[in-house]
Amino acid sequence: MQNSFTEENYLKIIHALSGREGLEVSTNALAESTATRAASVTDMLRKLAEKGLINYKKYQGVTLTETGERVAISVIRKHRLWEVFLVEKLGFGWDEVHDIAEELEHIPSDILVEKLDAFLGHPRFDPHGDPIPDAKGNLLEPDYRVLTDVQVGEKVLMMGVLDHAPSFLQHLDRSGITLGCVLEVREINEYDKSAAVQINGEQTLFISLEVSKNLLVQRR
Numbered sequence: 122m123q124n125s126f127t128e129e130n131y132l133k134i135i136h137a138l139s140g141r142e143g144l145e146v147s148t149n150a151l152a153e154s155t156a157t158r159a160a161s162v163t164d165m166l167r168k169l170a171e172k173g174l175i176n177y178k179k180y181q182g183v184t185l186t187e188t189g190e191r192v193a194i195s196v197i198r199k200h201r202l203w204e205v206f207l208v209e210k211l212g213f214g215w216d217e218v219h220d221i222a223e224e225l226e227h228i229p230s231d232i233l234v235e236k237l238d239a240f241l242g243h244p245r246f247d248p249h250g251d252p253i254p255d256a257k258g259n260l261l262e263p264d265y266r267v268l269t270d271v272q273v274g275e276k277v278l279m280m281g282v283l284d285h286a287p288s289f290l291q292h293l294d295r296s297g298i299t300l301g302c303v304l305e306v307r308e309i310n311e312y313d314k315s316a317a318v319q320i321n322g323e324q325t326l327f328i329s330l331e332v333s334k335n336l337l338v339q340r341r
């Protein structure tokens with residue numbers, strides 16, 4: 122159990138780092154993301170390669186095999202469904218669910234996840250706005266922009282967050298920025314690129330560049 126827990130997390134991280142293009146991921150990047158020494162990363166990569174889950178040659182980057190990709194997507198599916206369950210059915214805040222879902226995502230039962238999906242009414246997005254892969258493993262990544270790419274005067278809908286840290290989500294809660302709210306960029310500060318943003322046609326807040334970079338939006 123503990124073993125596959127770690128293996129699945131590696132596959133998930135490789136999936137995230139290689140992006141939509143399926144780029145090669147370096148051992149160094151993996152060591153950084155997992156906060157482990159490069160030597161331990163190499164051991165794990167060798168193990169994953171033996172199981173046919175990744176393509177790995179020493180001194181080169183890694184990519185997921187088709188099987189590895191399938192496992193990664195299924196872990197992501199479970200993670201996001203559990204987050205919906207925790208928020209919608211158990212009343213957790215969106216800032217509280219990530220760590221719990223990190224554990225629940227490793228429960229192997231396929232029946233459990235399909236029943237959970239049906240119980241929740243086949244949700245397409247998790248509480249952070251991330252798309253949930255379907256049972257066949259199709260993952261449709263919507264074409265969102267970050268708020269920093271929005272022009273002054275444009276109105277957009279807040280669709281998701283790139284940063285899932287509780288402190289960031291709590292900051293958004295305090296600012297009244299939630300999924301689905303309307304943001305209108307009123308002014309961008311030349312000096313530090315902070316933006317005056319009106320929320321739902323009501324109060325206007327100054328949003329730092331760091332926050333803007335982590336907000337996913339789409340045209341209204």
Ligand SMILES: [Zn+2]
Nearest residue numbers: 204219222285
């Ligand atoms: Zn999460």
